Amino acid sequence: MKRQREDAGSRSVILRADLDELVQALRAKGFTVAGPVARDGAITIDTIENAAELPAGWAEEQEPGRYRLTPTDDGAVFAHTVGANSWKRFLNPPEARLYRIRTDGKSFVAPERDAPPARYALFGVRPCDLAGIAMLDRVLAEGASADPDYVARRSQAFIVAVQCGRAAASCFCSSMKSGPRANSGFDLALTEIPGDRHRFFVEAGSAAGGSILAAVKHRAAEPADEEAARHVWESTAAAIERSLDTAGLHELLTGGTENGAWQAAATPCLACGNCTMVCPTCFCCSFEDSSDLAGRAAERRRKWDSCFSLSFSYIHGGSVRSSLTARFRQRIMHKLVWWHDQFGSSGCVGCGRCTTWCPAGIDFTREVERIRARLVSGSVRDVGQAGNLCDDF
Amino acid sequence: MTAADPMAPIPAQVRKLDRENQDTFTLHVAAPGATLPPFQPGQFDMLYVYATGELPISVSGDPEAPFSLSYTVRSVGKATNKLVTSSIGDWIGVRGPFGVGWPLEKAKGSDVLLIAGGIGLAPLRPALYHMFRYRPEYGRIILAYGARSPGDMIYRHELARWKKEPRTQVLSTVDYGGLHWRGNVGVVTTLLTRLRLDPPHTIALICGPEIMMRFAAVELEKRGIARERIYVSMERNMKCAVGHCGHCQFGPYFVCRDGPVFPYTQIEPWINRHEI
Amino acid sequence: MVTQTLEAVLRNHPFLADLSSEHIQTLISCASNQRFEKGNLVAREGTEADFFYLLRTGTVALQIHRPESGGITLNTLGEGDVLGWSWLVPPHRWHFDARAIEPVRAIALDGRCLRNKCEQDHELGYQLLKHFATLIEERLEATRLQLLDVYGVPAR
Numbered sequence: 001m002k003r004q005r006e007d008a009g010s011r012s013v014i015l016r017a018d019l020d021e022l023v024q025a026l027r028a029k030g031f032t033v034a035g036p037v038a039r040d041g042a043i044t045i046d047t048i049e050n051a052a053e054l055p056a057g058w059a060e061e062q063e064p065g066r067y068r069l070t071p072t073d074d075g076a077v078f079a080h081t082v083g084a085n086s087w088k089r090f091l092n093p094p095e096a097r098l099y100r101i102r103t104d105g106k107s108f109v110a111p112e113r114d115a116p117p118a119r120y121a122l123f124g125v126r127p128c129d130l131a132g133i134a135m136l137d138r139v140l141a142e143g144a145s146a147d148p149d150y151v152a153r154r155s156q157a158f159i160v161a162v163q164c165g166r167a168a169a170s171c172f173c174s175s176m177k178s179g180p181r182a183n184s185g186f187d188l189a190l191t192e193i194p195g196d197r198h199r200f201f202v203e204a205g206s207a208a209g210g211s212i213l214a215a216v217k218h219r220a221a222e223p224a225d226e227e228a229a230r231h232v233w234e235s236t237a238a239a240i241e242r243s244l245d246t247a248g249l250h251e252l253l254t255g256g257t258e259n260g261a262w263q264a265a266a267t268p269c270l271a272c273g274n275c276t277m278v279c280p281t282c283f284c285c286s287f288e289d290s291s292d293l294a295g296r297a298a299e300r301r302r303k304w305d306s307c308f309s310l311s312f313s314y315i316h317g318g319s320v321r322s323s324l325t326a327r328f329r330q331r332i333m334h335k336l337v338w339w340h341d342q343f344g345s346s347g348c349v350g351c352g353r354c355t356t357w358c359p360a361g362i363d364f365t366r367e368v369e370r371i372r373a374r375l376v377s378g379s380v381r382d383v384g385q386a387g388n389l390c391d392d393f
Numbered sequence: 394m395t396a397a398d399p400m401a402p403i404p405a406q407v408r409k410l411d412r413e414n415q416d417t418f419t420l421h422v423a424a425p426g427a428t429l430p431p432f433q434p435g436q437f438d439m440l441y442v443y444a445t446g447e448l449p450i451s452v453s454g455d456p457e458a459p460f461s462l463s464y465t466v467r468s469v470g471k472a473t474n475k476l477v478t479s480s481i482g483d484w485i486g487v488r489g490p491f492g493v494g495w496p497l498e499k500a501k502g503s504d505v506l507l508i509a510g511g512i513g514l515a516p517l518r519p520a521l522y523h524m525f526r527y528r529p530e531y532g533r534i535i536l537a538y539g540a541r542s543p544g545d546m547i548y549r550h551e552l553a554r555w556k557k558e559p560r561t562q563v564l565s566t567v568d569y570g571g572l573h574w575r576g577n578v579g580v581v582t583t584l585l586t587r588l589r590l591d592p593p594h595t596i597a598l599i600c601g602p603e604i605m606m607r608f609a610a611v612e613l614e615k616r617g618i619a620r621e622r623i624y625v626s627m628e629r630n631m632k633c634a635v636g637h638c639g640h641c642q643f644g645p646y647f648v649c650r651d652g653p654v655f656p657y658t659q660i661e662p663w664i665n666r667h668e669i
Numbered sequence: 670m671v672t673q674t675l676e677a678v679l680r681n682h683p684f685l686a687d688l689s690s691e692h693i694q695t696l697i698s699c700a701s702n703q704r705f706e707k708g709n710l711v712a713r714e715g716t717e718a719d720f721f722y723l724l725r726t727g728t729v730a731l732q733i734h735r736p737e738s739g740g741i742t743l744n745t746l747g748e749g750d751v752l753g754w755s756w757l758v759p760p761h762r763w764h765f766d767a768r769a770i771e772p773v774r775a776i777a778l779d780g781r782c783l784r785n786k787c788e789q790d791h792e793l794g795y796q797l798l799k800h801f802a803t804l805i806e807e808r809l810e811a812t813r814l815q816l817l818d819v820y821g822v823p824a825r
Binding site: 098099101107111112113139140144145147258283284289290291295312313316317320323325326337341 | 398399400401402403404406443444445446447469484486628629630632633635636637638639640642644645646647666667668669
């Protein structure tokens with residue numbers, strides 16, 4: 001065993017007992033470590049100070065509108081998949097102050113942004129969530145109008161990915177080409193090999209990832225370790241039950257926006273917006289302005305927003321998408337169709353959260369397939385087409 | 394736009410206020426000590442009203458006026474009301490310019506037909522200023538302007554002046570003439586039928602209420618102007634103006650970034666659908 | 670059986686009252702009986718106007734949609750009314766939305782089919798055009814009076 005920096009691309013092994021050295025090494029480098037924890041009956045993400053806080057021994061059952069933690073018998077640290085929270089809350093926080101603007105009662109001073117509060121090590125990022133982060137990079141970190149706040153948080157972040165060892169019933173990452181294995185986008189990637197030689201197969205994805213190993217007891221990976229890791233990756237991929245057929249979806253849904261199939265699918269929806277809150281790629285936000293009582297300083301805050309809210313599309317005295325059906329359709333069209341036009345890929349990573357956390361139990365992949373089937377068969381009428389033939393005179 | 398931070402407003406001072414009609418004013422602002430960002434006709438800025446909020450407002454002034462920006466604002470809510478009731482010397486924030494403007498390069502050598510409805514004349518005015526300044530580069534210029542009533546028209550003195558420009562036609566019409574109006578009465582599309590047009594060599598720029606733009610575009614296509622030569626200025630809820638807040642989406646487009654000016658080829662598939 | 674009943678409906682419809690038997694037969698060959706549920710669109714603005722409708726029961730609202738307010742009703746049509754003349758006038762696209770605000774039963778006439786028949790039989794074409802010209806004039810007059818806002822404050 002050794003403690004030394006490794007090159008990007010290297011493959012090592014960390015024993016289960018030594019996992020906390022990785023957490024401490026990150027903290028020693030000044031990172032605030034955020035990782036999965038079991039709390040209030042679910043996996044959530046919070047700052048941790050020790051690997052003991054990770055949810056060892058917990059897996060989940062996930063179904064439309066249903067989430068339960070279930071104990072495992074192998075004590076695996078990362079037996080869970082994804083909980084309600086995604087990592088976007090650390091890169092694009094739910095609420096943040098953009099500016100403080102001071103005035104002397106006449107002019108005001110050009111504002112400057114606050115620096116981000118901490119450098120985060122994101123510990124336990126699943127391949128689907130890695131893909132989600134890459135999508136947020138594309139939206140928020142590219143071009144002349146890149147968000148300086150996001151760019152700062154993102155460039156300072158250290159990512160420890162976890163290659164999935166289990167698939168929940170809600171997972172469909174393989175259909176969206178975002179998992180269950182990640183090949184890049186991480187500083188380190190862990191594959192847990194439970195059992196009597198409980199250890200982690202570690203891939204260094206960057207120079208920063210390799211250099212953190214200088215403070216972590218590890219050894220070089222041997223062929224047997226690679227074999228065991230490969231077995232994990234293959235069995236997880238085989239365990240994914242859910243799929244989404246995206247072939248031809250862009251054209252089909254584009255042509256079918258006026259079809260009654262959308263209203264049928266939207267009927268149980270409450271427009272609560274949970275799906276957009278838990279989704280790792282949803283980025284919509286809004287701004288709030290306020291001032292202190294004396295009027296000497298104003299604040300501009302940015303907050304998460306959701307296309308499900310009625311005022312989201314408000315102009316000139318009304319909302320463009322005032323019906324529930326239109327807002328339901330907007331999310332699906334944006335995520336699966338228009339994201340391609342805007343950002344060159346699908347906006348969905350197949351994490352399954354929107355299905356699990358929908359209080360109405362709306363099954364995302366099943367509803368999309370049902371809409372597809374209705375559009376293809378023409379069984380539900382397009383509004384504005386001929387009516388129903390009838391004989392009643 | 395400040396290179397480092399597209400969300401940071403530049404402090405600017407109100408220098409002049411022109412009343413256009415009952416509830417519409419043009420603000421002229423300048424930023425002492427800072428250069429305000431130049432703009433292309435058709436682009437918009439986000440105006441920050443201290444502690445109240447931001448508004449997307451098309452820049453309505455001369456694109457080559459060195460130190461001043463103009464915005465024609467109609468009072469419809471809290472923030473717009475604060476803008477139109479500002480005094481000389483008040484401070485607002487400006488950031489921008491944003492978006493895609495009118496295709497004035499593409500229009501060179503063509504006749505340019507501008508169709509404006511109500512306050513929609515404001516985003517078109519900079520295009521007129523530009524074309525009058527570079528007159529030989531453009532063919533005939535025709536402005537068809539429709540408003541609700543004579544009292545609702547904006548830029549009335551300029552309308553009279555523009556009529557006198559070479560090879561330029563200015564026609565106006567109102568929905569309600571009232572007792573003293575001797576001009577045209579009827580929707581603005583009715584002006585189009587009496588125009589002599591050279592469709593293959595005409596570019597049309599349309600700005601106004603969405604219904605008006607829809608029907609005007611149909612009328613122009615009937616007259617033989619190709620969809621690729623018709624441009625409209627779309628409007629949606631805007632918060633960030635840089636394609637990050639998601640509010641201004643219109644089908645696949647971010648109006649703030651892919652528009653607000655669009656060729657009608659991009660708009661036609663979506664503009665007749667409901668709640669897009 | 671169905672054809673006979675269609676004939677009876679067409680003969681008795683006020684709009685077609687004075688058409689010849691032969692012309693009615695032509696119309697029958699382009700006709701079908703249709704039903705629209707409450708809330709459904711009979712026609713959508715911008716789409717191809719291949720049909721016009723003789724309304725038998727129910728109410729259709731002619732609407733236009735704005736981004737901020739959805740559909741605004743401009744006019745309503747009911748039993749005995751005729752919906753749609755864009756099948757006759759190029760570019761043959763509906764200018765407005767038409768929504769069934771009560772369940773509607775109507776005879777749908779295939780405008781594309783009829784246009785071809787009118788090209789071949791100019792007498793049929795002339796008769797239909799006369800009927801539609803009257804209809805359009807009535808609508809235009811009504812629209813102008815509606816625009817006048819006679820109940821509003823007089824001087825503007």
